[in-house]
Structures are given as structure tokens and as C-alpha cells.
Amino acid sequence: MKEIVANITNMSKSFPTGEGDFWALKNINLSFERGEFSGFVGPxxxxxxxxxxxLGSLDTPSKGEVEVLGNQIHKINQLQAARLRSRHIGFIFQTYNLLPVYNVYENVEFPLLLMKMDANKRDKMVKEAIEWVGLSDKVKSRPNQLSGGQCQRVAIARAMVKKPDLVLADEPTANLDTENSLNILDTMFKLNRELSTTFIFSTHDPKVIDYLKRVIRLRDGEVASDDPAPGI
Ligand SMILES: Nc1ncnc2c1ncn2[C@@H]1O[C@H](COP(=O)(O)OP(=O)(O)O)[C@@H](O)[C@H]1O
Ligand SMILES: [Mg+2]
Known part of the structure; x- marks a missing residue:
């Protein structure tokens, strides 16, 4: 039986506005298995x-239940959420979110400094993650000395260095040209296969959608469709 990484049951999310609550998500029911390469697609x-x-425990649902790697996100406290994120979840953002004064090595090392780990092991893991994304010749470069595609590859290495169970990638190709988009998608797909990491994307980029093995279409906060895709 496949291991369930995340399970969402009757979940809704509202934000307060001047004119009352705005329901950004309505009655979502979804489940994700280990090793999936899936994404939310919608305008x-x-x-x-x-x-x-x-899913990343950065926010909580207003109604319903969300379980991620055995943690109940609807009940979790801030300390538990921080521990879940630092050990088990990697984040990749549209704008890379690298630390500008840190070089490539230091940006990738950062998540490991939050975990107790011996320095030799940490060094090995950082170098390995930088190698996964093909930037071993850039370890000393700072983000402003890199292209957008290279910055996103650093962000992938930073997300992957601790070998998380789950990677959440929010529109990771939105600022990249076609060549760089395909390059980072190849890298993430390879890591998904080799490390059995579960990837969940958000995107409206057709290049990303082509890579996904499962496409969950959202419309006005509801799941409009949820289909396996042939992928590559
Ligand atoms: N903190 C917030 N306060 C109020 N409304 C929000 C907040 N975050 C998101 N929303 C609203 O929820 C809806 C969904 O937003 P979002 O999840 O960012 O959509 P997407 O990522 O698909 O563009 C939007 O209408 C947005 O304006
Ligand atoms: Mg968004």
C-alpha cells in the first residue's frame, strides 16, 4: 500500500475582509502519496x-482537517509547525528568496544550521545538493552574480539538502525563460525519481503542466478536476 503524505478533508479557508469573510478555498478533499509529482493549476x-x-503549515485551515506527515495542521502549534517545516518540508518560491549576503554554499547550508548536525556531515550534504543542481563551480558566488535560472537551482538545492519528504514549489518557473524552466523541471523530476521526494507545485505554466503526473485544477477556490497526466 502506498504511503499517504498529506490528506485534506472537507477543508475550507476564509480571510476576513471589510465586507465579511472571503472564502479562498471551499470544501477541498485531496490526498497525496509518497513520490507524487503533482500540481495545482489555475488562474x-x-x-x-x-x-x-x-500544506506547508505556514497557514491553518478555517474548517476541516489537514494531515501532513502525521501532523494535524488544523491543531498544530507554532513550535510543532516550525519543526515539521525544518525537518520534512522544502519550499521553492517564484522569487527564489535567497539570502543576498550569503554565497551559494551558505544559502544551501542554511536549513542544516537549524538542525543539530556534525560539521563534516553537513559539509558533505551541502556539496552533494549543490552537485545535484549542477552548480559546483559556483559555490562562492552570491545571488547577484547568478542568473535567474541559477538562483532557482540554488533554491532547489536549499529545499532538497535535508532530503525532505515533501517539496512545495509555488510557481517556480514564473520568472524564468523556457530553457531555464525546462532545466529546473528536469532537475526536480530527477530528484523526485531518485529520492522519492513528493513534489506539489502551483503553476499556470504549460511547460510545468506537461511535466506533472497529476493535475489538480482549481477554480474560485474549488477543485474543478483532478486527473492523472501522462507526464514525461
Ligand atoms: N491574507 C489574505 N487576506 C485576504 N485575502 C487573501 C489573503 N491571501 C489570499 N487571499 C485571497 O484568496 C484568493 C486566493 O489567493 P491565492 O491563494 O494567492 O491564489 P493564487 O495563488 O492561485 O493566485 C485571492 O482572491 C486572494 O486575494
Ligand atoms: Mg499564488
């Missing part, structure tokens, strides 16, 4: 980021 405002944030 801007359809609820993709809100859903990824809840």
Missing part, C-alpha cells in the same frame, strides 16, 4: 498559494 486568485501554504 491567479484561484487559491493555489493558499493551499500550498496550508
Amino acid at each position: 491567479s486568485g484561484s487559491g493555489k498559494t493558499t493551499l500550498l501554504n496550508i
Whole structure:
């Protein structure tokens, strides 16, 4: 039987506004298995980021239940959420979110500094993650010395260095040209296969959708369809 990584049951999310509550997500029911390469697809405002944030324990649902790697996100406290994120979840953002004064090595090392780990082991893991994304010749470069594609590869290495169970990638190709988009998709797909990491994307980029093995379409905060895709 496949291991369930995340399970969402009758989940809704509202935000308070001047005119009352706005329901950004409505009655979501979804489940994700280990090793999936799946994504939320929908226009801007359809609820993709809100859903990824809840799966990543950065936000909590207003109604229903969300379980991620055995943690109940609807009940979790901040310390438990921080521990879940630092050990088990990697995040990749549209804008890379690298630390500008740190070089490539230090950016990738950062998540490991939050975990107790011996320095030799940490060094080995950082170098390995930088190698996965093909940037071993850039370890000393800072983000402003790199292209957008290279910055996103650093962000992938940073997300993957601790070998998380789950990677959440919010529109990771939105600022990249076609060549760089395909390059980072190849890298993530390879890591998904080799490390059995579960990837969940949010996107409206057709290049990303082509890579996904499961496409969950969102429309106005609801799941409009949920289909296996042939992928590559
Ligand atoms: N903190 C917030 N306060 C109020 N409304 C929000 C907040 N976050 C998101 N929303 C609203 O929820 C809807 C879904 O947003 P989002 O999840 O960011 O969509 P997407 O990522 O698909 O573009 C949008 O209408 C957005 O304006
Ligand atoms: Mg978004």
C-alpha cells in the first residue's frame, strides 16, 4: 500500500475582509502519496498559494482537517509547525528568496544550521545538493552574480539538502525563460525519481503542466478536476 503524505478533508479557508469573510478555498478533499509529482493549476486568485501554504503549515485551515506527515495542521502549534517545516518540508518560491549576503554554499547550508548536525556531515550534504543542481563551480558566488535560472537551482538545492519528504514549489518557473524552466523541471523530476521526494507545485505554466503526473485544477477556490497526466 502506498504511503499517504498529506490528506485534506472537507477543508475550507476564509480571510476576513471589510465586507465579511472571503472564502479562498471551499470544501477541498485531496490526498497525496509518497513520490507524487503533482500540481495545482489555475488562474491567479484561484487559491493555489493558499493551499500550498496550508500544506506547508505556514497557514491553518478555517474548517476541516489537514494531515501532513502525521501532523494535524488544523491543531498544530507554532513550535510543532516550525519543526515539521525544518525537518520534512522544502519550499521553492517564484522569487527564489535567497539570502543576498550569503554565497551559494551558505544559502544551501542554511536549513542544516537549524538542525543539530556534525560539521563534516553537513559539509558533505551541502556539496552533494549543490552537485545535484549542477552548480559546483559556483559555490562562492552570491545571488547577484547568478542568473535567474541559477538562483532557482540554488533554491532547489536549499529545499532538497535535508532530503525532505515533501517539496512545495509555488510557481517556480514564473520568472524564468523556457530553457531555464525546462532545466529546473528536469532537475526536480530527477530528484523526485531518485529520492522519492513528493513534489506539489502551483503553476499556470504549460511547460510545468506537461511535466506533472497529476493535475489538480482549481477554480474560485474549488477543485474543478483532478486527473492523472501522462507526464514525461
Ligand atoms: N491574507 C489574505 N487576506 C485576504 N485575502 C487573501 C489573503 N491571501 C489570499 N487571499 C485571497 O484568496 C484568493 C486566493 O489567493 P491565492 O491563494 O494567492 O491564489 P493564487 O495563488 O492561485 O493566485 C485571492 O482572491 C486572494 O486575494
Ligand atoms: Mg499564488
